Amino acid sequence: MDIVVCVKQVPDTAADRKLKPSDATLDRASVDGLINEIDEYAIEEGLQIAEAQREAGADAEVTILTMGPEKAAESIRKALSMGADQAVHLLDDGLAGSDALSTSYALAQVLRQIGFDLVICGSESTDARMGVMAAMLAERLDVPQVTLASKVDTDGSVIRIRRVSDDGYHEVEAQLPAVISVVEKINEPRYPSFKGIMAAKKKPVRTLTLADAGIDAAAVGLAGAATEVVDFAQRPPRQAGVIVKDEGDGGVKVADFLAAQKFI
Amino acid sequence: MAEILVLAEHAGGEVKKVTCELITLARRFGEPAVVLAGAGAAQGQQRCAEFGAARVYTASDAVFDEYVVAPTAELLAQLVRDKAPALVLIAGTAEGKEIAARLAVKTDSGLLTDAVDLTPDSEGKPVAEQSIFGGATVVHSRVTRGTPIVAVRPHAVAPEPASGAAELSPVSLAAAVGGAKITGRVVAQRSDRPDLTEASIVVSGGRGTGGAEGFGVIEQLADALGAAVGASRAVTDAGWYPHQFQVGQTGKTVSPQLYMAIGISGAIQHRAGMQTSKTIIAVNKDPEAPIFELADFGVVGDLFKVVPQLIDEIGRRKQI
Numbered sequence: 001m002d003i004v005v006c007v008k009q010v011p012d013t014a015a016d017r018k019l020k021p022s023d024a025t026l027d028r029a030s031v032d033g034l035i036n037e038i039d040e041y042a043i044e045e046g047l048q049i050a051e052a053q054r055e056a057g058a059d060a061e062v063t064i065l066t067m068g069p070e071k072a073a074e075s076i077r078k079a080l081s082m083g084a085d086q087a088v089h090l091l092d093d094g095l096a097g098s099d100a101l102s103t104s105y106a107l108a109q110v111l112r113q114i115g116f117d118l119v120i121c122g123s124e125s126t127d128a129r130m131g132v133m134a135a136m137l138a139e140r141l142d143v144p145q146v147t148l149a150s151k152v153d154t155d156g157s158v159i160r161i162r163r164v165s166d167d168g169y170h171e172v173e174a175q176l177p178a179v180i181s182v183v184e185k186i187n188e189p190r191y192p193s194f195k196g197i198m199a200a201k202k203k204p205v206r207t208l209t210l211a212d213a214g215i216d217a218a219a220v221g222l223a224g225a226a227t228e229v230v231d232f233a234q235r236p237p238r239q240a241g242v243i244v245k246d247e248g249d250g251g252v253k254v255a256d257f258l259a260a261q262k263f264i
Numbered sequence: 265m266a267e268i269l270v271l272a273e274h275a276g277g278e279v280k281k282v283t284c285e286l287i288t289l290a291r292r293f294g295e296p297a298v299v300l301a302g303a304g305a306a307q308g309q310q311r312c313a314e315f316g317a318a319r320v321y322t323a324s325d326a327v328f329d330e331y332v333v334a335p336t337a338e339l340l341a342q343l344v345r346d347k348a349p350a351l352v353l354i355a356g357t358a359e360g361k362e363i364a365a366r367l368a369v370k371t372d373s374g375l376l377t378d379a380v381d382l383t384p385d386s387e388g389k390p391v392a393e394q395s396i397f398g399g400a401t402v403v404h405s406r407v408t409r410g411t412p413i414v415a416v417r418p419h420a421v422a423p424e425p426a427s428g429a430a431e432l433s434p435v436s437l438a439a440a441v442g443g444a445k446i447t448g449r450v451v452a453q454r455s456d457r458p459d460l461t462e463a464s465i466v467v468s469g470g471r472g473t474g475g476a477e478g479f480g481v482i483e484q485l486a487d488a489l490g491a492a493v494g495a496s497r498a499v500t501d502a503g504w505y506p507h508q509f510q511v512g513q514t515g516k517t518v519s520p521q522l523y524m525a526i527g528i529s530g531a532i533q534h535r536a537g538m539q540t541s542k543t544i545i546a547v548n549k550d551p552e553a554p555i556f557e558l559a560d561f562g563v564v565g566d567l568f569k570v571v572p573q574l575i576d577e578i579g580r581r582k583q584i
Binding site for chain 2: 038146
């Protein structure tokens with residue numbers, strides 16, 4: 001079973017994230033990058049499915065796929081040290097500024113080339129927070145979209161998940177190959193072991209350029225984007241509110257505030 | 265006048281508030297045409313008329329409820345091709361964004377998500393306002409290719425009634441669409457409280473509630489205010505309250521008129537999900553808690569003293 005986990009390197013959410021004034025794209029250089037948090041759950045799920053397949057006597061391999069600047073190699077190393085077998089890094093300056101639509105095109109081209117039975121994504125990234133990549137990939141690859149999974153089961157030919165809904169979950173099933181996305185509730189990602197970190201250094205990482213992956217350079221990057229930023233600004237800080245210490249009448253003071261604002 | 269497609273969120277024809285908001289928004293750009301897909305579609309007509317829908321496309325085939333997202337996206341793509349709308353508006357829920365994503369690929373159109381407002385530029389084209397990086401940066405963006413598709417956050421605008429003809433126009437899929445099949449629906453917890461993302465007041469509890477038992481006071485306060493209940497990630501990770509009520513970076517994003525953060529410190533993870541709320545009240549025993557930087561009104565104190573007193577006070581004032 002060929003499992004491909006899509007991983008995005010994102011700026012640390014604890015850092016001061018900014019757009020670049022020159023082209024309104026994310027400033028990735030000035031802050032530390034790390035694996036998008038939910039992608040670690042996607043990696044963990046991929047590893048668990050592969051382990052279960054191997055226990056059942058089937059072959060299984062987990063490939064990490066990332067698109068991003070050279071720095072994204074750090075996230076690849078982390079994923080490999082968790083236990084993934086190999087990685088593909090789509091790395092080309094022509095990709096800078098791609099929007100979700102063109103990113104999904106580029107990733108789909110690579111996925112077609114490397115082949116897959118199961119593609120696993122995190123439900124959304126902490127930087128753009130669009131939550132669209134798995135759906136876009138399923139549409140482009142013309143395979144079932146089995147997304148927002150809080151639980152996954154597969155026997156290698158059919159996949160069954162719990163898809164989170166507003167009031168609980170839906171039971172969903174599809175034939176492989178498929179694209180799935182996972183939410184953080186699904187598992188507890190493992191920490192890389194010392195052995196895993198050492199082993200990761202020897203694992204194969206293939207770097208692909210646009211030409212290698214058969215990607216039309218005009219369809220990606222800032223020029224290929226179907227959206228543009230008109231302007232952006234730091235949100236003015238909220239006006240400082242009134243903070244009081246509870247002197248035994250804290251509840252009454254909140255009620256006074258609510259009444260003054262016409263909430264009660 | 266150009267048609268503006270609005271994909272309705274509904275349960276058996278009961279149209280959700282966010283859809284009324286989207287119809288209101290659509291009126292800024294042209295004639296709203298609402299798409300109702302799935303069981304009970306035609307029952308939604310009346311509500312759409314009350315908010316100014318000129319037309320209602322209904323597709324009540326069972327396929328829309330049987331498969332994940334794909335049939336609805338295909339129906340919209342078909343309408344985009346046939347009707348050439350100037351804009352497509354979809355609710356910015358997790359599922360709405362997935363539908364928008366597939367529609368964008370099908371029609372090679374630009375997609376903007378999480379719009380908190382949408383206004384016409386000098387040529388009448390939509391410009392979306394988005395709030396990114398946990399609300400720290402405000403961005404205005406527009407679509408430069410194809411039919412603009414915008415996923416709009418609930419509460420972006422107040423729904424304003426207006427009369428519309430809501431002319432009924434049944435449609436159906438031209439080709440079979442399948443994909444991932446929905447084989448069951450499980451309701452984890454039924455409650456009479458409003459939907460978390462739709463509610464105009466949200467009362468959220470955090471680590472300070474100390475456990476599932478302590479969280480009861482959050483539910484009591486929510487019920488006193490007719491509010492939805494939310495929870496921080498610490499609470500849902502610990503299993504004190506169900507996961508689907510989590511507000512934050514990895515949970516739901518809410519933008520109610522009033523957000524009450526009780527026993528929540530206000531880490532970036534949480535702030536990203538509630539920062540655009542109109543009015544914020546915080547109760548926390550730690551005066552240094554970052555949530556107080558956002559609060560319009562805050563009380564430094566023990567939530568188990570402040571909140572019960574507040575509930576009593578709300579009850580007392582209701583009687584007067």
